[in-house]
Amino acid sequence: MDLMTSPDQDQIIDAARGFLSNELPVQYTRWEKGAALSADRGMLPEFAALGWLGMGIAEADGGVGFSAVEEMLLFREAGRFLVSPILLGSVIAAKVAVGAGAAALAASIIEGKTQCGIAIPAARGQGPSEDVYLIEASEAEYVVLVGRQTICLINRDGLADALPVRGVDGTVTLQSAPWPAAAAVIEVSGRVAEDILLQMSLFIGAMLTGGAEAVRDLTVAHASERSQFGQKIGAFQAVSHPCADMALRCEAAFSQIKMAAITLRDGRADGEFQVRAARIVAFNAALANAAAAVQLHGGMGFAAEYPVQFFLKRAHLLDQIAGALPDQLDLLLGLDYPEQ
Amino acid sequence: MNLDFTIEDGHFRAQVRDWLQTNVPRHHRPADGPEMRDFDIAWQRRQYDGGWAGIAWPTEYGGRGLSTIQQLIWYEEYARAGAPYVGVNFVGLLHGGPTLIANGDEAQKAAHLPKILKGEEMWCQGFSEPGSGSDLASLRTRAVIDGDHLVVNGQKIWTSFAQWADCQELLVRTDTEVPKHKGISWVICDMKTPGVRVRPIRTMADNFEYCEVFYDDVRIPLANVVGGLNNGWRVAMSTLSFERGTGFMAEQVALARELEALIKLAKEKCGADGRPMIKDDEIARKLATLRAEVTSLQAMTYSSISLNERRGTPGAEASILRLYHGLLTQRLYRLSLDVLGPASLELSSPEEGWTGPYLYSFSRTIGGGTAEIQRNIIAERVLGLPRSR
Numbered sequence: 001m002d003l004m005t006s007p008d009q010d011q012i013i014d015a016a017r018g019f020l021s022n023e024l025p026v027q028y029t030r031w032e033k034g035a036a037l038s039a040d041r042g043m044l045p046e047f048a049a050l051g052w053l054g055m056g057i058a059e060a061d062g063g064v065g066f067s068a069v070e071e072m073l074l075f076r077e078a079g080r081f082l083v084s085p086i087l088l089g090s091v092i093a094a095k096v097a098v099g100a101g102a103a104a105l106a107a108s109i110i111e112g113k114t115q116c117g118i119a120i121p122a123a124r125g126q127g128p129s130e131d132v133y134l135i136e137a138s139e140a141e142y143v144v145l146v147g148r149q150t151i152c153l154i155n156r157d158g159l160a161d162a163l164p165v166r167g168v169d170g171t172v173t174l175q176s177a178p179w180p181a182a183a184a185v186i187e188v189s190g191r192v193a194e195d196i197l198l199q200m201s202l203f204i205g206a207m208l209t210g211g212a213e214a215v216r217d218l219t220v221a222h223a224s225e226r227s228q229f230g231q232k233i234g235a236f237q238a239v240s241h242p243c244a245d246m247a248l249r250c251e252a253a254f255s256q257i258k259m260a261a262i263t264l265r266d267g268r269a270d271g272e273f274q275v276r277a278a279r280i281v282a283f284n285a286a287l288a289n290a291a292a293a294v295q296l297h298g299g300m301g302f303a304a305e306y307p308v309q310f311f312l313k314r315a316h317l318l319d320q321i322a323g324a325l326p327d328q329l330d331l332l333l334g335l336d337y338p339e340q
Numbered sequence: 341m342n343l344d345f346t347i348e349d350g351h352f353r354a355q356v357r358d359w360l361q362t363n364v365p366r367h368h369r370p371a372d373g374p375e376m377r378d379f380d381i382a383w384q385r386r387q388y389d390g391g392w393a394g395i396a397w398p399t400e401y402g403g404r405g406l407s408t409i410q411q412l413i414w415y416e417e418y419a420r421a422g423a424p425y426v427g428v429n430f431v432g433l434l435h436g437g438p439t440l441i442a443n444g445d446e447a448q449k450a451a452h453l454p455k456i457l458k459g460e461e462m463w464c465q466g467f468s469e470p471g472s473g474s475d476l477a478s479l480r481t482r483a484v485i486d487g488d489h490l491v492v493n494g495q496k497i498w499t500s501f502a503q504w505a506d507c508q509e510l511l512v513r514t515d516t517e518v519p520k521h522k523g524i525s526w527v528i529c530d531m532k533t534p535g536v537r538v539r540p541i542r543t544m545a546d547n548f549e550y551c552e553v554f555y556d557d558v559r560i561p562l563a564n565v566v567g568g569l570n571n572g573w574r575v576a577m578s579t580l581s582f583e584r585g586t587g588f589m590a591e592q593v594a595l596a597r598e599l600e601a602l603i604k605l606a607k608e609k610c611g612a613d614g615r616p617m618i619k620d621d622e623i624a625r626k627l628a629t630l631r632a633e634v635t636s637l638q639a640m641t642y643s644s645i646s647l648n649e650r651r652g653t654p655g656a657e658a659s660i661l662r663l664y665h666g667l668l669t670q671r672l673y674r675l676s677l678d679v680l681g682p683a684s685l686e687l688s689s690p691e692e693g694w695t696g697p698y699l700y701s702f703s704r705t706i707g708g709g710t711a712e713i714q715r716n717i718i719a720e721r722v723l724g725l726p727r728s729r
Contacts, residue, residue, distance in 0.1 A: 001343055001409055003639070003646040009341065069341050220723050235726040237712070240719035244663075247718050251660050255643040256636035262343050273635070280632035329628035333618075337600050 003258050005073070012070055016077035019050065024081050026214070028305040035173045036138050040084035048112030053090050056199070061098045062107050068202060072261035075203040076254075079210025079286075082314055085172060085321075086136045088203055089116040093144050095196050096153045099188040105153075109142075119143040119154065120321055122176060134162055134175040135317070145180065146200065148323040151193050158184025169313040198272060200322045201279045202260055208282035208318055209253040211311045215293035216246040218308055222297055242292045249285035256281050270338030272331075280328050286315035343642075345413070353413050359390055360421035369424040371689035371696070372547040377462070377504045380427035384459030393457040394433065401441055401453045408645050411589060419594040425691070426590070428501045432456040432463035436509045439526070443567035443575045448528065452507065464505035466496040466529065466553060467576065473498075474713050476511075477520045477573060481555060483512035483527070485562065490514070490527065492535075492558040498707075502538045502551035505531050510560075515570050526572035528564040535559070545690045545699035588708075592641050592665050599634050599672055602694075603627055606679045617679050626675050633668055640664065656721035659714040666704035666711060673698035 005013065023046070024030065024039060031038050047053055056071040057063025071091070078087055090109055093116035097106035108114040117137025123130045137143045143154050158180040167174030188196065220243055223234030233239045260278035263271045290312035294301035301308050319325055345353070365383055370376040387393050395414050397403020406414065426433060437456045440449055455461035472479040481494025492512055502508070508529040515523030529536070535558040540548040567575035606618040606627060617623050640661055647655070676694035677684040688696040705711035719725040 001345055001412075001642060001646070002649070003341060003643045004650060005341060216723075220725060223725060232726045234719070235728045237716070237728050240723075240725050240728045241712070241715040243723055243725060244715035244718035247722055248660050248664055251640055251643075251657065252633065252636040252664060255639035256632075258341060259343070259635075259639040259642065262341055266343070268343075277632040277635040280629065281636045284629070326625065329625045329632075332631055333603070333624055333628040337596075337603075 003255065003262075009070060009073055012066075013073050013077060015050070016052075016074055017080070019046075020077060020081040020083065024083060026082055026307045026310060028307070031171045031310075035084075035136070035171055038084065038171065040086065041139070043084075044086065044090065044112040044115055046112075047087060047090070048110065052087065053112060054094055054110035055091070057094060057098055057106070057110065061103070062110050063094075063098075067261075067265040068199060069258075069261040069265050071199070072202055072206045072257060075206035076210040076213075076257070079207030079314075080214045082171060082211070082310055084136055085118050085317070086115060086140070088200070088207070088321075089118045089136065089140070089144050090114075091203070092116075092118075092146075092151075092196060092200050093142055093153055095199065096144060096151060096186065096188050099192040099196060100153070100186045102153075102186055105142075105186070114142060115140045116153075117143045118321060119145040119159070119177075119180075121147055130179055131176050132159075132179060133165070134159065134173075134177055135321075136172045137162070137175060138164075138173040145185075146197070146322045148327050149194075149197065151188060151197055151200070151322075153186040154180045155184040155186075167317075169310075169317040171310055171314065172317065197322055198264060198275050201328075202257070202264055202275050204318045204321060205253075205257050205260065205275070205279040205282040208279070208286035208315055209250070209257050211315055212246070212253055212282065212285040212289040213250050215289045215308050215311045216243070216250050219243055219246065219293045219296050222300075239296055242296060246289045246292055249281075249289055253278070253282040253285040273335045273338050276328050276332040276335070280325065280332065283315065283319050283325055283328075286311070286318075290315055345409070349409060349413060352410055353417060356392075356414055356417045357421070359392065360417055360423060363387075363390060364421045364423045368689070369427065369691045371691045372549075374504075377428050377501075379424070380429055381459045381462075383424060384426075384429045384433075384457075388458050393459075394437070397437065397441065397453075397457070401449060402457045408648050412593075412641070412645055415590045415593045418590060419597050422597075428462050428504050429456070429459060431465050431500070431505075431509065432461060432507075435465060436463040436507065436528075439509060439575060439578060440566065442578050443526075445566075447563070448566060452528070461507060462501065462505045463507045463509060464499050464502045464531070464551075464553075466499055466502075466508045466510035468498045469495060470497050474710055476576075477524065479511055479513060479524065481510075481512050482516075483514050483525065483560070485514070486559075488562050489559045490525075490562060490565070492529070492555045492560060494555050496553040496555075497541075498550050499538075499553050500550045500707075502531070502553050503540050503548070507531060508553070511572055511576055514572075518570070521573040523570055524572035524576070525569050526566045526575040527560055528566060529558065529560055533558050533560065543700075544702065545696055546687065547690055549690075588662060588665065589641065591669075592637060592661065595665065595669060595672070596634050596638060598697075599627075599630055602672060602676050602679060603631070605676070605694075609679060609681070611681065617681075623675070623678060626678075630668065630672055630675065633664075634672075637661070637664055637668060656717055659709070659717040660722065662708065663705070663711055663714040663718070669704045670701045673701045 051064045054063030055066045059065040094109040117140035118135040119132045122133050159177045162175040162177040165174045165176050226233050256278040260274040263274045293308040300306045394403030395406045399405040469479050483490040483492045510527050510529040514525040535556040537554040539552045609617050611617050690696040690700040
């Protein structure tokens, strides 16, 4: 039993962190001209070159052949740098394509030649009579349509009449469209769909964990630099104790997401239990930490130009993909407690 | 990163499970009185006779010398078997004993360690004073050298099980002329020495778990000073980091069982509308949130053990575990009252049911360093924030 990262895994973390801090720093200017013009959009070939888009896909299927653990570590970094959900959409789309036997499409996605966004049902009913929201799909060729327990890939042509919507998370494009025509759908079902959905929740949990850690670090840095009443504000317990609570939530989220990734990788019977627990703890951590960060930064925290608010909004966005908090809670409580 | 246990660890788990299955006491641990002490002593003796006493202690002092991972397995199986809280043997096994092992001389070790393991010698802790709680180093219980003895005068408080203890790990001020951390000594006080007076204090959970202890010209041999005169602060800190590290593994592991029992209760117990309480969305989602959090506490325990295996000693992040465990325990028992409904008016013992443990849970963010002190430690030593006062 060992929950520490290996030297190889540390290398994945360091490489991702190094690349993203240079190319996609979390600054207001990155999204100043609108989400559609952010630097993220041009990065797909580079993500492909780094091996990120097919990281967890077997080498025989054109991927890198790493496991859910390495992918989880990558998505934690993606969460830390608020990388566009195009990364998540493309990674998941490639898995759906492989699962559906669409090898050429899978190869094209893994090579970064086919951009993929994400679609979610616009209402809880999840039926064809409803609209869907499109996330980061304004220039995508495919979208992953993901319900609470279904997942499929849709050609952009199947999504006629998409209308732009003003979104809470301004770092992504949001559109509304009628439920897609059945003809355009590439589907997976059964065990394959369940596995991909669980992986998606794992990656969402990992991004939320990264976000929780990022705002902790921003707040600790702020509290160590800013002075009031003649001392660093981090020396006031009214500031340092909420910071300690942020550290606690990060530790819980990261420990649990590691547990979830290992159980998924190893195909253990408690995989679903651990993933749902991880996603719940990570979302609560991301949201509570972002809210505390806004508060502890004072006027700056409320300003659009300062990065903490982006993390709060991104947490809410990610929560709505593949089963929001109430769904996750109901599903977790319905599972049997895993015995040793 | 893996969750694999070795084949030896697998055998070990089977062995532990087997032994616990036939040996765990069938009755609930009494929450108070001499029957509680007798129960704890008998259970400790049984573990000793079975070869399971002092699982974390080195073998040269009669312990099992188990690796941290085997300790984890032991506590997982211990919780699974519903084995009782260590009780009056806590300080001896998890505080005083380990401190003697790390800092004691050979005579001190030989005199006490075997007796602690056999359940023949109970210990208590004499740290906090009426004027020195979180600011422990400001303690004022005075010890003056007189020949080959220390003469102690003063008062300690919140001393768990002092009324049953044979010995006390006692912090006294042996030098008043130096900075407060540098004039403290850690001594072994025989509780039967003339001049020691114990007054039990009733807790809000309605038991007499802790006491005030008064010292009136109490003569303690200088040979009972552990780790050197005026070196007590360093000695005491080694004990506290132990308490915040693996010392609470049993409770961390047990919390998941308590929550599963509450989920079971919510499925059986019906509300005013005649439906099981778990059908109430608010209760169900609180239970599910706790299930996710308690699961993450276990993952944190695994993480912390993995880190200890690499680094050798528990670090400041043990405070995160301690704080999280306390907060989750309180949330769990608070929720149990909603599940119980009107039955929550009936007080159970702190050792069984829900209302007794609910009241007892308030101590979880006070004892062994308050939540406020744990947050100070996390802020300063984990996050590197400036020292706060």
